[in-house]
Amino acid sequence: MSTLAVYPGSFDPVTNGHVDIIARGARLFDRIIVAILINAEKAPLFTTDERVEMARTVFQDQQKVEIDTFDGLLVDYMERRQANVIVRGLRAVSDFEFEFQLALMNRRLNSNIETVFMMPAEQYTYISSRLIKEVFTLGGRVHGLVPEIVEARLREKVSIR
Numbered sequence: 331m332s333t334l335a336v337y338p339g340s341f342d343p344v345t346n347g348h349v350d351i352i353a354r355g356a357r358l359f360d361r362i363i364v365a366i367l368i369n370a371e372k373a374p375l376f377t378t379d380e381r382v383e384m385a386r387t388v389f390q391d392q393q394k395v396e397i398d399t400f401d402g403l404l405v406d407y408m409e410r411r412q413a414n415v416i417v418r419g420l421r422a423v424s425d426f427e428f429e430f431q432l433a434l435m436n437r438r439l440n441s442n443i444e445t446v447f448m449m450p451a452e453q454y455t456y457i458s459s460r461l462i463k464e465v466f467t468l469g470g471r472v473h474g475l476v477p478e479i480v481e482a483r484l485r486e487k488v489s490i491r
């Protein structure tokens with residue numbers, strides 16, 4: 331039986347921490363879908379289309395990785411895609427409480443779905459999309475923390491503001 335995993339999130343924007351988790355997931359599972367939540371935040375920096383375009387560019391050469399969007403309940407999307415594993419990254423203990431709630435609620439909603447937590451490489455344990463946006467918008471350097479396409483799109487976004 332082949333295992334189809336879903337890595338859901340806002341990805342506003344995708345960071346090297348996400349890329350690291352996706353690469354680990356692609357080694358572990360037959361296929362991994364990066365499922366970008368539509369309208370995750372009230373005011374996301376990047377539109378859904380922009381987030382998809384950046385993620386697709388990053389993973390264009392990786393056959394096992396698919397980029398998709400979803401709205402509504404994650405478990406409903408998983409059922410539609412016939413996926414049975416949710417991948418989530420755990421960076422620090424502070425992530426745990428929210429992730430624990432998410433995993434157990436998803437299990438309650440659909441007991442056939444398992445959540446698998448993966449740790450990113452140490453150098454990415456402190457980064458988040460929120461911090462990247464804040465640092466970049468205030469003029470800080472994010473080189474090495476996001477893919478090149480994301481850095482370029484951040485530059486464009488900030489210059490037209």
Ligand code: PNS
Nearest residue numbers: 338339340341367402403404432435436
């Ligand atoms: O990157 P994020 O913002 O931490 O991702 C959170 C996400 C998208 C995984 C979560 O908010 C989600 O699954 N939302 C979809 C709606 C849903 O299913 N909610 C109940 C989850 S228990």
